[in-house]
Amino acid sequence: MAGTSIRTLSRVLTRGSSLASSTPALVSSRRQYSSHPPNARLNLPTDYSTTPLLAHSSQSALSNPELPPEARNGTTKRMNLFQAVNDALSIALAEDESVLIFGEDVAFGGVFRCTGKLAETYGGARVFNTPLTEQGIMGFAIGVAAEGMRPVAEIQFADYVYPAFDQLVNEAAKFRYRDGACGRSAGGLTVRMPCGGVGHGALYHSQSPESLFTHIPGLRVIMPRSPLQAKGLLLSAIRSNDPCVFMEPKILYRAAVEQVPTAAYTLPLSKAEVLKEGSNVTIVSYGQPLYKCMAALKQAEHDFGISVELIDLRTIYPWDKETVFQSVRKTGRCLVVHEAMINAGVGAEVAAAIQEDPETFIRLEAPVARVAGWSIHTPLLYEAFNAPDVARIYDNLKKVLEY
Amino acid sequence: MPGRSRTQRPDSKHVMFPGAVKSAFSYKMRFEQPSTYPALPTYRVVDQNGAVVDPDFVPDLSDEEVIKLYRDMLTMSIMDLIMFDAQRQGRLSFYMVSAGEEAVSVGTASALAKEDVVFCQYREQGVFKQRGFTLNDFMNQLFANQKDPGKGRNMPVHYGSRELNIHTISSPLATQLPQASGAAYALKIQRMQDPSIPPRVVAAYFGEGAASEGDFHAALNIAATRSCPVIFICRNNGYAISTPTLEQYRGDGIASRGLGYGIETIRVDGNDFWAVREAMKKARELALQDGGKPVLIEAMTYRVSHHSTSDDSFAYRAKVEVEDWKRRDNPIARLRKWMEAKGCWDENKEKEARESIRRDVLKAFSEAEREKKPPIRTMFEDVYEELTPDLRKQMKELKSQIERYPEEYDLGEFEGGKESLDK
Numbered sequence: 001m002a003g004t005s006i007r008t009l010s011r012v013l014t015r016g017s018s019l020a021s022s023t024p025a026l027v028s029s030r031r032q033y034s035s036h037p038p039n040a041r042l043n044l045p046t047d048y049s050t051t052p053l054l055a056h057s058s059q060s061a062l063s064n065p066e067l068p069p070e071a072r073n074g075t076t077k078r079m080n081l082f083q084a085v086n087d088a089l090s091i092a093l094a095e096d097e098s099v100l101i102f103g104e105d106v107a108f109g110g111v112f113r114c115t116g117k118l119a120e121t122y123g124g125a126r127v128f129n130t131p132l133t134e135q136g137i138m139g140f141a142i143g144v145a146a147e148g149m150r151p152v153a154e155i156q157f158a159d160y161v162y163p164a165f166d167q168l169v170n171e172a173a174k175f176r177y178r179d180g181a182c183g184r185s186a187g188g189l190t191v192r193m194p195c196g197g198v199g200h201g202a203l204y205h206s207q208s209p210e211s212l213f214t215h216i217p218g219l220r221v222i223m224p225r226s227p228l229q230a231k232g233l234l235l236s237a238i239r240s241n242d243p244c245v246f247m248e249p250k251i252l253y254r255a256a257v258e259q260v261p262t263a264a265y266t267l268p269l270s271k272a273e274v275l276k277e278g279s280n281v282t283i284v285s286y287g288q289p290l291y292k293c294m295a296a297l298k299q300a301e302h303d304f305g306i307s308v309e310l311i312d313l314r315t316i317y318p319w320d321k322e323t324v325f326q327s328v329r330k331t332g333r334c335l336v337v338h339e340a341m342i343n344a345g346v347g348a349e350v351a352a353a354i355q356e357d358p359e360t361f362i363r364l365e366a367p368v369a370r371v372a373g374w375s376i377h378t379p380l381l382y383e384a385f386n387a388p389d390v391a392r393i394y395d396n397l398k399k400v401l402e403y
Numbered sequence: 404m405p406g407r408s409r410t411q412r413p414d415s416k417h418v419m420f421p422g423a424v425k426s427a428f429s430y431k432m433r434f435e436q437p438s439t440y441p442a443l444p445t446y447r448v449v450d451q452n453g454a455v456v457d458p459d460f461v462p463d464l465s466d467e468e469v470i471k472l473y474r475d476m477l478t479m480s481i482m483d484l485i486m487f488d489a490q491r492q493g494r495l496s497f498y499m500v501s502a503g504e505e506a507v508s509v510g511t512a513s514a515l516a517k518e519d520v521v522f523c524q525y526r527e528q529g530v531f532k533q534r535g536f537t538l539n540d541f542m543n544q545l546f547a548n549q550k551d552p553g554k555g556r557n558m559p560v561h562y563g564s565r566e567l568n569i570h571t572i573s574s575p576l577a578t579q580l581p582q583a584s585g586a587a588y589a590l591k592i593q594r595m596q597d598p599s600i601p602p603r604v605v606a607a608y609f610g611e612g613a614a615s616e617g618d619f620h621a622a623l624n625i626a627a628t629r630s631c632p633v634i635f636i637c638r639n640n641g642y643a644i645s646t647p648t649l650e651q652y653r654g655d656g657i658a659s660r661g662l663g664y665g666i667e668t669i670r671v672d673g674n675d676f677w678a679v680r681e682a683m684k685k686a687r688e689l690a691l692q693d694g695g696k697p698v699l700i701e702a703m704t705y706r707v708s709h710h711s712t713s714d715d716s717f718a719y720r721a722k723v724e725v726e727d728w729k730r731r732d733n734p735i736a737r738l739r740k741w742m743e744a745k746g747c748w749d750e751n752k753e754k755e756a757r758e759s760i761r762r763d764v765l766k767a768f769s770e771a772e773r774e775k776k777p778p779i780r781t782m783f784e785d786v787y788e789e790l791t792p793d794l795r796k797q798m799k800e801l802k803s804q805i806e807r808y809p810e811e812y813d814l815g816e817f818e819g820g821k822e823s824l825d826k
Contacts, residue, residue, distance in 0.1 A: 097596055100588075125592060131628055136621025139581025140629075143605075146570060146582060147520065147589035163617065170575045171582065177785045178573060181552035182565035187788060217786045241788040270791070318791045 042299060042391040043384075046255070046291045053275065053294055054226055054258035061228055061259035066273075071265035079260045082253040084227035085114045085192070088234040089152060091264045093122045098188070099238065100144060101127045103137055103154030111156060112194055112253050138164035138191065142171050145188035150238055158195035158247060159207045172243040173218030187241035190234070194250035195223075196288055196339055197383050206378035208287075208340040213245045214317035214349065220244045220269055221316045223287040226252070228260045232267030233314060240269060249288040272320035274327065278307035281333040281400055284324055284350055286313040289337045289388050296393035304401060316346055321353055325360045332365035333400045337388050342372035366403035369396045443658045443670045445703055448677035451732050453740025460677065463684075466747040472513050472676070473742060474756060475532045476505035476735050481760045482528070482538070483708070485768065486545065490712040494772065495545055497559045501526045503674070503707035506734030507638050508608070509533045510679030511700070514687055515606055520586050521569040522579035522607045525560055526638065530608070534567040538763055542771030549774055549818050554781040576613040580622030580635065583607030584697070587626065587633035591695045604690045605633040611701075612643025614657045623664040623697065632695035634686045635661075638673065640706035645719040661699035673702030674734040677741070704734075776816040778823030798824045 036043055048054060055061035058076040079087065092099045101118060107129045109116035119127040130137050134155055141153035155161045161168075168191070176185035197206045213221045220242050224230035230248065237244035275290070276297070283293045290312055297308035309327050313319050328334045334354055336347035347370035354368050355361050371388040378386065418426040448457040462469070483500035490498040501508065508529030515521070515534075523530055528541070539550075544562050547555040553563060553571065563571025570586075573579060587605040594600045613619060614637060626633050637657045641648055654660070661668030667689055671682045679702055686698040705728045709716040716725070742748035779801075783794045790798075802824035805812045814820045 100592065125595065128629070131621075131624050133617075133621040133624065135617055136581045136584075136625045139578060139618055139621060140585035140588070140625050143522075143582035143585025143587070144589045145585075147586045147593070149589045149592070151585070166575060167578060167581070167618075171573060171578050174573075176788070177556060178553065178561070179563055179565075179571045180554035180556060180781075180785060182563050182571060184565060184570065185788075220787075318787070318793055321792070 042296065042394050043389050044295070046295065048255050048257065048291070051291055051294060053290060054256060055228055055260075056258065058259045061261060064228070066232070066267055067261060067265050068263075071261040071263040074261055074263040076259040077262050078257060079227045080252075080254050080257045081224075081227045081230050081248065082112050082114045084231040084260050085234060085248060086116055086118070087260065087262075088231045088238070089115060089118055090121065092150070092152065092235060092238045093118060093126060095264065096150060097126075098149040099126070099152060100149060101152045101154070102130050102141075104130060104132055104156045106130075106154055110154060112250060114192070114248075114253075115154070134160055134162075134164040135167055138167035139171070141189050141191065142167060142175065142186045145172075145186040145243070146175065146184055148188065150188040150190070152190045152192060152238060155191060155193040157205055157207075158193040158209055159204045161193055161209065164191075165212070168213070168219065168243075168245070169216050173216045175218075175243075177218065185241065186243045189243040190237045190240075190246055191244070192234075192246045192248060194253070195247045196249040196251060197378065197387050198251045199383060200380065201378070201383075202380035203377050206383065208247070208338070208373075210245075210247055210316050211340055211345045211349075214319075214346060218243065219317065221247070222269065222314065223247045223249065223316060224314065225249075225287055225290045225312050226256050227258050229267060229312075229314065231260055232265050233269070235264060236266040236269050239266065244269075247287070251288055267314075270315045270318050270320055272323040273312045273314060274309060274323065275312050276308070276310040278309035278331065280306040280308060280331055281335060281397060282309045282311060282324070282327040282331045283335045283337060283393070283397075284311045284313060285337040286316055286346075287339065289339055289393075292388055292390050293337050293393055295390045296397060299390070300394055300397045300401075304398070306401060308397065313346075313350075319350075321357070324350065324354065325357050328354055328360050329363045332363050333403075334364075334368045335371060335393070335396050335400055336368065337371045337393055338373075339387050340373055341375050342370055343375045345370075345372055347372050366400045369400050371396050437654055440655070442655045443668070445670045445672050446678050446682060447672040447675050448681055449675050449737060449741050451674075451737060453737055453742075453744050455741070457678075460681070462677070466745070469738075469742060470747065472509055472533065473735075473738055473748070474760070475509045475529060476676070476738065477756060478538070478760050478764070479505050479509070479529050479532055480735060481757065482541065482764050485761070485764050487708075487712060489768070495559055497712055498545070499525055499560045499711045500708040501528055503728070503733065504638055504640055504704045505529050506676040506679050506738065507636070507673045507702040507704055510676045511606065511608075511634075511636050511683040511702075514680050514683035516601070516603065516687075517568070518601055518603050519568060519687075520590065520603065520605045521567075522583045522586070522605065523562075523569060523572050524576065524579065524609045524613060524638075525572050525574070526610070527608045528560070528562070530606075531562050531564065531567070531569060534564075534569065536562065536564060536567060538767035539771065540564070542767040543774070546771040546774065547776065548771055549777045550771070551777070554785070555777045556781070577609055577616035577618035577622070580607055580609060580613075580618050581625060583633050583635070584622045584626035584629070584631045587631035587695070587697075588629050591630075591632055602691045603632070604687055605631075606636060607633060608636045608638065610643060611637055611639040611641075611648055611657050612646065612651055614660070615643075615651060623661065623666060623699070626697035627664045627666050630693070630695050631697055632690040633697045634683070634690050635666075635697065635699045636683075637699070637701045638704055639701055640673075640704045642706050642710070642716070642720070644710045644714060645716070647720075656701055656703075658699065658701035661701075666697050666699050668699040668701070670701045670703065673704035674732050674737055676734060676738045705732075707733075775818045778819040779814065779817045779821070780819075780823040
């Protein structure tokens, strides 16, 4: 789908300034893409090295109560998100010979390095390149799954998943339902795709199309926030007997680094996680915006003397309503934050479910607010004004509190 | 990342581009004209009169085996007539006949092994029949009763059978093709991992219209690059609903495309049972060679019937065209002539066979029609491996709705009534 030049470009997308630094003659002033307004108090770059959302020590990683004992009693290793994905894939290949991994440029390690060394280690029959055809990759993967294997297909960018949409919606999602008592399914299928903004991905390297899949019964849609989460959730997705769409926020591939347990472990699907407890307002989010939410709520707690609860949905469909309802029944206020367009997005579903649940509705003190991308495409120069930022989340927290 | 690097001597007579390693340089600028290439030939064993035209042909089936396959074809044509009329009488919502294409489905299926995996489009009831689908199996699906493995979810003719290794039919065209490539790759890997598994191929059926879909291109290309043991069988019947082949494609049919993908290809006379079977036998052998590879068969036929019960084809083609085809050539009549010439079939046997098949079809029909429908809870099941909390809640909500508005819903036909929504 993407031409060669675009795909070459994509390799430097997550390396931030490498384009600029390798071609200084083309750049008059060496402005960093991650620069921020000089007097900004809220819209500061995310400091991944200090954020409480990442496990900076072995101890904090291993204290995660969702980990099985063998992982908790094991060791950890510092990994970024692409390394954690690679680790999960490697474990899956090693523990189950029915796992196959394929997609465009997967054999040499993938444009984001998620499949590095896997072909060398596990052989070209199980880890291989496909021709450039997203519909072909998806159809092929469904056929592999239909014969009882566990394919992990990669779509190089979520922006290019649309040719595969028919196969995902009409085939993968419906396979078990259509087959009925025959009992076959495409449940072994996991499709991975990098998604979301990176600062300069523009129209076709920035999209976050999760809500197109959350509308489809039969699919599980997952988006991890961190390396530790990515490893456990991806292993769950691969072992799951339902077809899973696993969306990886590509800005986190290199940016998010934490201690990750070295053992094989899974984290539960369709289970949200309360990342921080609070009593005055609930923020529901997933993926990269969680870091912005954390920054915004810290400032809001400081400025307004409140406490904010932060929930990571993790699995966006079928999603964990109970955890969200329980939180909102406690706080009475809710803000949903996501990067994708606001219209018919995940926020709409969460807000509707909250107001529809009588016991939660009665506890609402303010309308459920949404902070999301505007109802536009993802333009090159304007990402900072489009994706939810700390200031907008902060402002909406204020509005929800002041209502 | 490019593949192996290629070097080129300065005086080379051949291009050494990675994308075309055997191409000779030419100093004459010439655009290739498709029309200068002869059309690919159509392989035929038996002519319209039932006479053998391939001097090397030796039938590899006993009389009984041929008769069984002939009866499969006959059964489909008789069932088709009855079900088409049943739909017209409103006893069934939809039906699709395969008149004129019985030899393609029965002939190809007859050359497959039981363990082989099949993906159909929707006009291949002969494949199901040949592999052991019973008249009851057909009827249970057509009437979507509680014995239908599809649990009343699919339109009529969307058959499927795990036991017979035929995947359930899906309406979207050509989606089955890349799946067939993937399934074939899975079979190949499974045998690599466990050599005790017998060698298996995948057979994937589609029409010439479906070959316009991107999935067709994707499927052949990926099957070729991954060396998948899959046989693609195109039923080129001249029409995609109303669109004739002239408006579907230019170029030499579907077969010519196989060559473009680097796939071994044959075009056969789809009305010739023996040509179809012989080609399929060879195709299966080829598909299992060299560690596996795809093969393409283009079977030329004519869709004698309407596209479906929702279609009146005389709105876009002359009745006389259809009548001409029926008179000139018909796969069932052709095999019958061959059998009669061989002395294993005659008018009496034909009459007897037709009568008994008709009786059996009607018996299965009325049994299936009388069966209850599946419980309505099946509408919520199998979306996920397990019912989700949302789905349980929705089941409860539907039950409450039915209880509060009992006059508005008719559950009489459904096994277990509204109580099936409990649990």
